[in-house]
Amino acid sequence: MPTLKIILLLLTSAVLAVGVMRAWRLPSLLAYFMVGFALGPHTFGLVADTEAVRGLAEFGVVFLMFSIGLEFSLPQLYAMRRTVLGLGGAQVLLTLGVVVAAAMMLGIEWRESFVIGGALAMSSTAIVSKMLVEQVELNSRHGRLSIGILLFQDIAVVPLLILIPALASADGNLAALLGTSALKAGVVLAVLLYFGKALINPWFDLVARQRSQELFVLNVLMITLGLAFATKFAGLSYALGAFVAGMLISETRYRFQVEADIGPFRDILLGLFFITLGMQLDIHALWANLGWILLLTGAVIAVKAGLITGICRLSRHETGVALRAGLTLAQAGEFSFVLLAMGSDSDLLNPQHTQILLATMLFSMLLAPFLIQNNGRLARLMAPSYKRNRARQVQGVADASMGLAGHAILCGYGRSGQNLARFLAQEQIPYIALDTDPVLVKETAAAGLPVAYGDSSRLEILEAAGLEKARVVVISFPELRATLKVLHVLREHYPNVPVIVRTLDDRDMDKLRDAGATEVVPEILEGSLMLASHALVVLGVPLNRVVKRIRRFREEHYSMLRGFFHGLSDSDLDVADKFQMRLRSVQLGPSSAGVDKKLYDLALEQFDVQVQSVRRGSEGTLPADPDLVLQDGDVVVLLGMWEGLASAENILLKGK
Structure with a gap:
């Protein structure tokens, strides 16, 4: 089939499949698998699984690793070191060890067992982060545990990418070969990072001064592929060089622009990579081994969920929270397929085992959205103590709000919430604040402040905070979804309670008002008003006229301040944002x-x-x-x- 027809067929099929998956609220990754499976040589045979297609698909992995490097942050790693290094490290090592032991007991050679263990130790960052954001659970206790463990998994991919090719060429002394590989990787990384840090900032400054988006994108592609080639030339993998490129660029002030520019390349090429994996699925092998696949899928989910739950419990996390984290991370992930493909290309995997593993990982990811969506219900069923603890949370909020009337309820006690609380205290207006950050709640409660642990989107928590007797509710969450969730609960059950909402800018003002907010305070516009008021006073405009003008702007809901002219390099907002007035x-x-x-x-x-x-x-x-x-x-x-x-x-x- 001519190349143009192949590309058109893949594009058309991908568009239709991704559209269906998005309608069903399933990850796009599964759509690419289905396209590859349906069009591949083992099903309808419309597209051949050629080396050229696989070679192009490898660039998807390169840009995926580049994105991981771009998001890699040493300060973030240090801040979450207990969760990332402790729980994440324990999860990867224990899962790897259990899978290797089980595979060897089934008669599988140890190097193949190692590849399988590494692949099954990974979870899906795309599915988990997307579902947690949609369910407003990213900052919940189990959400933070899940993200911390995922962060270590992303880091663990780097040594695995070095080890698997080394295992494939281990004909003699394995220890010497692994030592040589580690030394080579260390030297290459040290050289790239040392010289790269000195050169990357001035080079990007030079490119950015040309004010050409085309040149900027070409520069990013050149650096990414150049470092990928350098590590491959040194006997390592393409993906390792791309990871280093991402790490270097993450230290520059161009990080977010690079992330926006590289996104389309990464997503399209990564989609092609998953299409090529789908092509490898053999429908006859799938049907012949369906029993084993279903059994293995259940075993993978049960073992991973059990191990993560046990690790979290040993770290003194509540049983229900540990269960929710375990269920959230029980699936395979994007890097599972990357490692499996590398093991297959290195001839470390039995072809029949590859078929079973591909199908198993795919099935686990199909089940993942349902497990994540219902992890709370399952945790309450499996751990009755979790239900009692949730009841104790409601009682704790009720105790903190006892005797309050005509008070304010602050949903979120971050910096904005704390500043508001100081003003309320000075005016002797009673309030109670709700937050889901256990460390913050513990510290503020110890300081004698009326702060309680509770999810503001739960009606029973708001009622325990004295919603019936409250004069106002203030929502100061930075996330729009969380704010809309609280507004929905308030307007459905208590439509007459005034609600003041804080938002970053004027982008979502109308949406929040339509959802029931009495007043919406955009931080950027309020900052503009304060800047204007100070400037006018300094310029000699009478203070009473300035105050009157500022009041008029607020009474008109900032209508005169809505929208602004976007230049070539705007520092306030991403110029590619299509949802900004x-x-x-x-x-x-x-x-x-x-x-x-x-x-x-x-x-x-x-x-x-x-x-x-x-x-x-x-x-x-x-x-x-x-x-x-x-x-x-x-x-x-x-x-x-x-x-x-x-x-x-x-x-x-x-x-x-």
């Missing part, structure tokens, strides 16, 4: 479709776009009157979202 100036020429037409007739509101003003030569700035007739040379200032602005500009200039 922004301003755009459109200049009309003699052939523009909007000339000699009224603003009303253009109907720009259909695109959720407002005309802020019209600037006309010597007449200056004119108000946006619906009956205003536009003229040649007018500059129309629009306010709206990225896509709406593009459509409105087309109407003004082209008439369509």
Whole structure:
């Protein structure tokens, strides 16, 4: 089949499959597997599993490791060292040891057992992080444990990527070979990191000064693939060099821009990698070994969940929390397939075992969303003490709020919540704060502050905090999902309680108001108001006029401050963000479709776009009157979202 037809077939199939998986709220990774399985040589045979396709797919792994390096943070690792190094290290080593022992008891050679153990020790970062964010459990106790363990798994991939090729070439003295490989890796990493840190910042500064996005992306690709080639040339893996490239760039101020630019390359190439893995699945081998696959899937989930639960319990975490972390991480992960593919390419794996393992890992990932979604219910069923502890949480909140009336309930006790609490205390207004950070709650409670451990999205927690007698609820979460979850509970059961919501910027103001927020306070806009007020006073504007003007802006819900002009290098927000209100100036020429037409007739509101003003030569700035007739040379200032602005500009200039 011609190359163009193959690409078109893969793209069409991937679009349809990813769309179905997203509709079912399943990870896109499974869609790529299904496409490879359906089109591969063992099923319909529409696409051949060629070396060229596999070679291109390897770049997906390169960019996946680059992303891991980009997110690698020594300060974060140090802050979470007990969870990451303690629990994460124990989980990987114990899972590896148990799987190796079990595989060798079944008669599998020890090197193959090691590859299988390393693959099954991994969990899916994509599935777990996505589900935890959607369920607003990322900052819960089991959520933090899960993320910490996942972080160590990502780190553990690096030595495994070095060990597997070394095991494949271990014909003689294994200890000497492993020692040589470790020494070579250490020298290469030391050289790259030492010289890379000295060169990376000035080099990126030089590239960024050219103000060319094309050049910037090409530079990132050059560095990533260049370091990948360097480590491969040194006898190591491509992925290790990509990891180093990510680590180096993570130390620069261009990290987030790089992450945004490289995302599409990574996702598409990684999708191709998983398609090639799906091609290796043989439907006949799958059907012939279905019993073993189902049994092994259940065993993998049970063993991993049990080991992680036991490790968390030994670290003195509550049984229910430990169970929830275990169920959350019980599946295989993206790196499981990477390690399995490397083991297969190195001839360390029996082809029949590879088929069984591929299907087992795929089935475990299919079950993962359901286990994560229901981990709370399962934990309460399996650990009655967890249910009693949740009841004790409600009682603890009730005890902390005893005797309160006409008080404020603060949902979230971070920096914003704590600053508000200080003002309330000075005015002698009673309050109770709820937070899910156990360390924060312990320290603040020890200081005598009215702070209790509790999830603000649970109605029983809010009622225990005296919601019926409260005068106001203040939500200061940084996450939109968490805020919307609390608003939904409040408006469903207590629609008359005033709710004040803090948000970062004006992006979600309308959504939060529609969800029931009485007032929404955007931090960026409030900072702009304070900056303006100080500047006006210094410039000699009377204080009472400044106060009046600031009050007017707030009463109008910041309407005059909504949106701003985006430059080539804006430092406040990512210029690629399509969900941010922004301003755009459109200049009309003699052939523009909007000339000699009224603003009303253009109907720009259909695109959720407002005309802020019209600037006309010597007449200056004119108000946006619906009956205003536009003229040649007018500059129309629009306010709206990225896509709406593009459509409105087309109407003004082209008439369509």
